[in-house]
Amino acid sequence: MKRYSAFAIAREAARYHQGWERAWASPEPKKKYDAIIIGAGGHGLASAYYLGKNFGITNVAVIEKGWLGGGNTGRNTTIIRSNYLQDPSAAIYEKARSLYETMSQDLNYNVMFSPRGVIMLAQTHHEVRGYQRTAHANALQGVKTEWINPDRVKELCPIMNIEGPRYPVLGGLWQARGGTARHDAVAWGYARACSDMGMDILQKCEVTGVTSEDGKVTGVTTSRGDIGCDKLGIVVAGNSGHVAEMAGFRLPLESVALQALVSEPIKPCMDIVVMANTVHGYLSQSDKGEMVIGGGTDSYNNYTQRGSFHHIEETVRALIETFPMLSRLKMLRQWGGIVDVTGDRSPILSKTPLEGCFINCGWGTGGFKAIPGSGWGFAELMAKGHSPLTAEFGLDRFKEGRFIDESVAAGVAH
Amino acid sequence: MLILHCPYCGVDADETELAAGGQAHIKRETVGSSDGDFEEYMFMRQNPRGVHFERWRHVNGCGKWFHAARCTTTLEVFGTYSAQTLRPPQDLLTHITGKRPGWSFSQWLETLS
Ligand SMILES: Cc1cc2nc3c(=O)[nH]c(=O)nc-3n(C[C@H](O)[C@H](O)[C@H](O)COP(=O)(O)OP(=O)(O)OC[C@H]3O[C@@H](n4cnc5c(N)ncnc54)[C@H](O)[C@@H]3O)c2cc1C
Ligand SMILES: [Zn+2]
Numbered sequence: 001m002k003r004y005s006a007f008a009i010a011r012e013a014a015r016y017h018q019g020w021e022r023a024w025a026s027p028e029p030k031k032k033y034d035a036i037i038i039g040a041g042g043h044g045l046a047s048a049y050y051l052g053k054n055f056g057i058t059n060v061a062v063i064e065k066g067w068l069g070g071g072n073t074g075r076n077t078t079i080i081r082s083n084y085l086q087d088p089s090a091a092i093y094e095k096a097r098s099l100y101e102t103m104s105q106d107l108n109y110n111v112m113f114s115p116r117g118v119i120m121l122a123q124t125h126h127e128v129r130g131y132q133r134t135a136h137a138n139a140l141q142g143v144k145t146e147w148i149n150p151d152r153v154k155e156l157c158p159i160m161n162i163e164g165p166r167y168p169v170l171g172g173l174w175q176a177r178g179g180t181a182r183h184d185a186v187a188w189g190y191a192r193a194c195s196d197m198g199m200d201i202l203q204k205c206e207v208t209g210v211t212s213e214d215g216k217v218t219g220v221t222t223s224r225g226d227i228g229c230d231k232l233g234i235v236v237a238g239n240s241g242h243v244a245e246m247a248g249f250r251l252p253l254e255s256v257a258l259q260a261l262v263s264e265p266i267k268p269c270m271d272i273v274v275m276a277n278t279v280h281g282y283l284s285q286s287d288k289g290e291m292v293i294g295g296g297t298d299s300y301n302n303y304t305q306r307g308s309f310h311h312i313e314e315t316v317r318a319l320i321e322t323f324p325m326l327s328r329l330k331m332l333r334q335w336g337g338i339v340d341v342t343g344d345r346s347p348i349l350s351k352t353p354l355e356g357c358f359i360n361c362g363w364g365t366g367g368f369k370a371i372p373g374s375g376w377g378f379a380e381l382m383a384k385g386h387s388p389l390t391a392e393f394g395l396d397r398f399k400e401g402r403f404i405d406e407s408v409a410a411g412v413a414h
Numbered sequence: 415m416l417i418l419h420c421p422y423c424g425v426d427a428d429e430t431e432l433a434a435g436g437q438a439h440i441k442r443e444t445v446g447s448s449d450g451d452f453e454e455y456m457f458m459r460q461n462p463r464g465v466h467f468e469r470w471r472h473v474n475g476c477g478k479w480f481h482a483a484r485c486t487t488t489l490e491v492f493g494t495y496s497a498q499t500l501r502p503p504q505d506l507l508t509h510i511t512g513k514r515p516g517w518s519f520s521q522w523l524e525t526l527s
Pocket of ligand 1: 038039040041042043044063064065066067068069070071072073074075076077078079080205206207208235236237238239243258259260294335336337338339363364365366367368369370
């Protein structure tokens with residue numbers, strides 16, 4: 001793989017950009033791999049990458065039914081933060097956030113990580129108490145966050161109306177090193193690095209069945225033929241229930257649509273990320289100048305990658321009180337993704353009833369921020385059978401009542 | 415927008431008039447159940463790509479709970495029916511099998527314990 005650098009750009013500029021290589025190969029499937037990951041979203045690709053990088057397992061295929069990064073990884077609003085309440089969450093999200101800091105260098109791919117700061121607004125007294133509690137929890141966890149007052153909120157985000165009338169801003173939970181990254185680049189960067197290690201990324205290859213012998217996984221059947229493996233990782237977000245069924249077990253989650261929209265591009269007016277959970281909206285400005293807006297999920301099961309139209313209206317209507325200038329903007333595009341939501345709003349990284357088969361799912365509405373940490377932990381789980389990062393996120397927690405309850409903190413969970 | 419016919423008051427209600435209540439036909443567990451059964455009741459959910467049965471409430475209307483049969487990949491509504499039943503009416507099931515040959519209710523129910 002030729003490295004990307006300022007020098008490479010100059011070199012290519014001098015020869016009409018004819019020397020750029022393909023970023024990743026498009027091989028034919030082999031008969032068998034040491035490990036197969038189903039799903040080339042951020043989590044699947046990161047899992048493969050750390051299998052190779054941290055454990056030297058490179059005879060790996062990542063199988064994708066569409067194009068890599070075409071699932072939720074390419075559809076999200078890219079908010080990165082790690083200010084969760086529970087210790088196991090803080091550990092895995094903070095690991096992820098810290099890996100984002102050096103991801104561009106590690107992958108030799110510019111993922112445009114922008115730690116511009118994230119505020120979670122408190123607009124009710126309930127939220128004030130909730131976020132102050134989170135700030136204290138974060139202090140104990142070693143996650144740097146801070147409770148800030150309304151004046152500081154206004155200073156950080158002058159376009160905000162903090163006076164109400166319905167939902168005055170009472171303060172906020174501020175994480176200065178939270179921010180955003182380019183979502184496609186995260187998938188592309190991992191894919192390029194995986195391909196460089198000799199892994200096969202098999203796009204347009206749908207997994208249609210999971211094969212096993214004596215309770216142990218032996219491979220998958222796909223639209224491009226049968227492929228064998230010793231270990232299997234299922235990392236398919238909204239389709240987790242569907243693929244788990246192929247492997248013969250059920251999951252405590254449901255798939256619902258979550259949507260986002262962007263406005264026409266405007267001049268820079270907001271250089272941080274704001275989440276307003278009371279009014280179910282969150283907002284940032286992209287480098288192109290578009291206001292990127294997300295809302296809440298639909299309330300019923302859906303696989304169509306669209307969302308209910310009235311949700312857009314609800315989201316925008318609510319945000320306008322806090323961001324009056326939004327009312328003047330035209331919205332350009334709207335889209336949806338299918339997110340897999342668990343009972344305690346925390347992910348599942350776990351062994352499964354099928355030996356050799358592991359699952360990484362349940363990231364629901366907020367897993368972009370977790371991609372590197374999830375990949376790191378899941379690779380360790382697949383390679384060694386256990387990982388301190390994933391230990392609390394097992395499937396058995398629902399039976400045992402050991403929930404990692406983030407649902408309180410996650411009215412809107414990004 | 416999703417439109418469901420309320421079997422109680424007869425209104426064709428827009429999604430904004432309704433509240434989704436999750437999967438239908440869940441068997442309620444209570445004191446004395448095993449951990450596994452309780453997990454089923456509390457957390458395990460059918461999540462099919464295709465035909466699904468759900469509870470809905472006509473919240474901004476007559477206020478009653480009812481059941482709906484819907485496809486999660488096309489958003490087609492097959493029909494709605496009373497909540498006072500353990501099983502969808504046979505004519506609705508026949509209607510669904512007509513549209514989705516090979517599909518059966520027992521298949522949907524099978525994985526529910
Ligand atoms: C509108 C929206 C906004 C969001 N905003 C944020 C945010 O601001 N911050 C944040 O942290 N998170 C956010 N999220 C959540 C985040 O996008 C997801 O948690 C994350 O991207 C999940 O990554 P993944 O790799 O697990 O899944 P995906 O990227 O969905 O990848 C799964 C892949 O599996 C493939 N697949 C499925 N079935 C099969 C099969 N049978 N065979 C082969 N391949 C298969 C799919 O095609 C897909 O490419 C948002 C999500 C949405 C939809
Ligand atoms: Zn009614």
